[in-house]
Amino acid sequence: MNTIETLKKFIVDNFLFGQSGKLNENTHLFEKGIVDSTGVLELASFIEENFNIKINDEELVLDNFSSLNAMDKFLQSKNIQVTSN
Amino acid sequence: MCGISGILNLKNPASINTDHLRRMTFALRHRGPDETGAYIDDWVGLAQSRLSIIDLSGGSQPIHNEDKTFWIVFNGEIFNYPEIRESLIKLGHKFYTTSDTEVILHLYEEKKERCLDDLNGQFAFVIWDSVKKEFFAARDRVGILPFFYKTENEKLLFASEAKAIIEISDSSTSFDPIGLDQIFTFWTNLPGRTAFKNINELAPGHYLKFSPGKDISVSRYWSLPYNKNLLSEEKSIPEFTSEISDLMKDSIRIRLRADVPVGSYLSGGLDSSGITAFVKNYFNNELRTFGITFQEESFDESEFQHLMIKHLNTNHSEVHATNEDIGKYFSDIVYYGEKPIIRAAPVPLYLLSKKVREEGYKVVLTGEGADEIFGGYNIFKETKVRKFWSVDPTSQLRPKLLQKLYPYIFKDKRLVQTLQAFFKLGIEDSNNSFFSHIVRWNNNTRLKNFFSNDFKEQIGDYNAYDDLKSILPKDFDSWDYVYKAQYLEIITFMSGYLLSSQGDRMAMANSVELRVPYLDHRIIEYMATVPSRFKIRGLNEKYLLKKVFNNLLPQRIVNRAKNPYRAPIRNSFLNNKSLDLKTVLSEKEISYAGVFNPDKVNLLMKKAERTEALSELDNMALAGIISTQFLHNDFINHKKLNVPDNYRFNTFIDKRNQIN
Known part of the structure; x- marks a missing residue:
């Protein structure tokens, strides 16, 4: 599974309880009420465990988690940071 | 009763x-x-x-x-x-x-x-x-x-x-x-x-x-007499305080009328403490009080309760609500409450009325209604902060008031940014009739994702918001936003949940009558004339009520941060030997009742098992689904009661065939 598929599966299992419905890569997870404020922490800890990265406090902003695409982009930027270091 | x-x-x-x-x-x-x-x-x-x-x-x-x-x-x-x-x-x-x-x-x-x-x-x-x-x-x-x-x-x-x-x-x-x-x-x-x-x-x-x-x-x-033309703009704070004090005294005086002794609930919060202090000071020095303590520390208020008992020297009894008991009696409170419930909080109140009855009391005074009438709930203050923020949505300082308001939610510093973003939802629409409640209600609405497809079809395109809008007073949108929030809170949460699922039903289940001095209509009508700025001063809630009780209560009670009354859900329901969740939430039972999607319920249950710190919404879903299943068993799948043959009316007046 690629990044988006992995994230999508987690969201579908954990927040939508199996119903993928209209969730696509650009669905706004917060405006659509799929993920709430505590859900962001669930999401962040899943990402940290699964992708083996550390998310800094200042990165915990909605923009980084607002959609599957946004998270994918965020993870890419993290990977770039990791490799460039 | x-x-x-x-x-x-x-x-x-x-x-x-x-x-x-x-x-x-x-x-x-x-x-x-x-x-x-x-x-x-x-x-x-x-x-x-x-x-x-x-x-x-x-x-x-x-x-x-x-x-x-x-x-x-x-x-x-x-x-x-x-x-x-x-x-x-x-x-x-x-x-x-x-x-x-x-x-x-x-x-x-x-x-x-x-x-x-x-x-x-x-x-x-x-x-x-x-x-x-x-x-x-x-x-x-x-x-x-x-x-x-x-x-x-x-x-x-x-x-x-x-x-x-x-x-x-x-x-x-x-x-x-x-x-x-x-x-x-x-x-x-x-x-x-x-x-x-x-x-x-x-x-x-x-x-x-x-x-x-x-x-x-x-x-x-x-109807709630909220009308901006009735506001008393000229009165001073001492005038308001003295008039409220007189009304409170009289409301309590007539609510002590009974041919049996009247006790009082005492939680350690401002509202019940104030009533108890009034009774003790003005009417009955031998007052009997009753309160709840919790096994789970984060829900427990016994420190304040004990402070009040000592301060007033009342003869007090308490029930200790364990997680085991909360799970065990959940089916009982559903039977008495007769509606799906997304909280476990009624259970301790059920246990409390049981205690009252065991101690030989039939009547107790309670503090319900004070938050709605005097402006106590966080949702009113939240509305105030969001309203203030909406003036300049780009401000970095304005939203910081939310942290002051909800220190327990904001205690995880990592969440500050995202939490603020959530409270910002809908902020640009500050004239919306439901501005105060829309964040909460939209959040609740997510519970409906658990409904089965068949049940969703039965609901069709019904829109609960439109329905509510249709029963609002004509001039509602011209009201002050605190009054709007109070009105919405009273006609939904207070009447339908607080006074019922947590009130009358939990008390009457054990043959106990509640009396609610704050809901004397004279007080409601009087408070409708008080401009909002006197109800909530800055972010200081129930300002006038605190003034009324100021000399009767310890300052720690008057000035304490308000703690919402709640009870643990996940930790009470899981691994509870009196509650067989595997059966209650089995695919067979869920499908039989037809309200929820069994696969989703199964995934929720698995999530609850592996996640100790379950989110608020998942906790509500758990309580909502379990209670609906109990309700189905009690009333949809109803079996007739076994009424004993010798159960007869003590008085029977038979006028059949006499009146034309």
Whole structure:
């Protein structure tokens, strides 16, 4: 599974309880009420465990988690940071 | 307090089934264990099970007027009955009891439905004019006491609790998809509806009339008197404080009227502490108090409770709510509450009323309503902050007030940014009628994702927000935003949940009557004239009430941060040896009830098992689903009660074939 598929599966299992419905890569997870404020922490800890990265406090902003695409982009930027270091 | 029930023929005189009256009364026996009575003629059967509080020996119901043409069954208390009685005697009325019940009847003779204007109390009653064949039922102003009804086969069935109607109904009972949609949006039904199809609740502040040849009519006699033209802009804080203090004193004074001793709940919060201090200081130095402590520390307030006990030196009893007990008694509170519930908080109140009863008390004062009437809830302050923020949505400073408001939510610094973003949702639409509640309700709405496809189809395109909008007062949008928030909170949460699921139902389950001094209509009406800025000063909630109690309570109680009353859900339900969740939430049971999607429920259950710190929403989903399943088992899959043959009415007035 690629990044988006992995994230999508987690969201579908954990927040939508199996119903993928209209969730696509650009669905706004917060405006659509799929993920709430505590859900962001669930999401962040899943990402940290699964992708083996550390998310800094200042990165915990909605923009980084607002959609599957946004998270994918965020993870890419993290990977770039990791490799460039 | 009591349970009332009955049957009315809507078309023609016809035999009333006395066994049905007996079954209805039996279904409500917890509301009135002391005695039972019934009146029956060719049109109507009225039944009552009584919890004797006023005129213990003489107040047996049904009660009649001088010439036995009017009959009444009554659940509740009229606290100003001695004064009304005096004035009725002057008008020539003759009384054969000293009960408040008889006072209502004679007042009705005088004033018909306008009698309701004079009643200060909590009530649901039915009056039958056997000559004119007029049936009149009414419910108190804010819905402290319940009243349900259903029409079928040219009959009206009515009762204090829906279970009595379900017990004798010819048609099977099913969930009302719209009723459930409302509950999973607002935590309760909108006024008038219930969780069950074709069973209605008489809305607070309404009465119902019927006479043969006419339709049943339901009319409003009182509404929350919020109107910006009535605001007292000129008064000073000391004037407000002194007038509220006088009203509170009188409200409590008349609520201590009873022929049995009256106790008080004491949580350690401002509201119950204030009432207790008033009683102790002005009326009864021997006050008996009752409170709850929790096994889980984050829910427990015993530190403040004990501070108050010491301060007032009351004779206090407490129940300790363990997680095990909260899970164990959850099915009981659903049976008594009769609606899906997304909180476990009613259980400790059920355990508390049990304790009260065991200690020999039947009546307690409670602090319900203070937050709604005096502006105590965080949601009012949150509205204020969001309103302030909406003026400059780009401000970095304005949203920081939210952290002051919800220190317990914001304690995880990593969440600050995202939490703020959530509170920002909808902020640009600050004139929206539901600005105060929309974040909360939209969040609740996510619970509906658990509904099965079939159930969603039954709900169709029904929109609970539109429905609520349609019952708002015409000038609602011109009101001050705090008043708007108060109004929404009162007609949804307070009447439908707080006074019912956590109030009357939990107390009456153990035959205990609650009395709520803050909801004296004189106080509600007075507080409607107080401009919002005096209710919440800055972010200081219930400002005037704190002033009223300032000299009577320890400063730690007056100034403490408000702690919402809650009970643990996940930790009470999981691994509970008295609650077999595997069966309750099995695919078979979920599919059988048909409300929820079994696969989703299964995934939720798995998530709950592996996640100790379950999110608020998942906790609510867990309670909502489990309670709906219990409700299905109790009332949809209903089995008739086993009524003992020797269960008979103590008083039975038979007027069949006598009246034409």
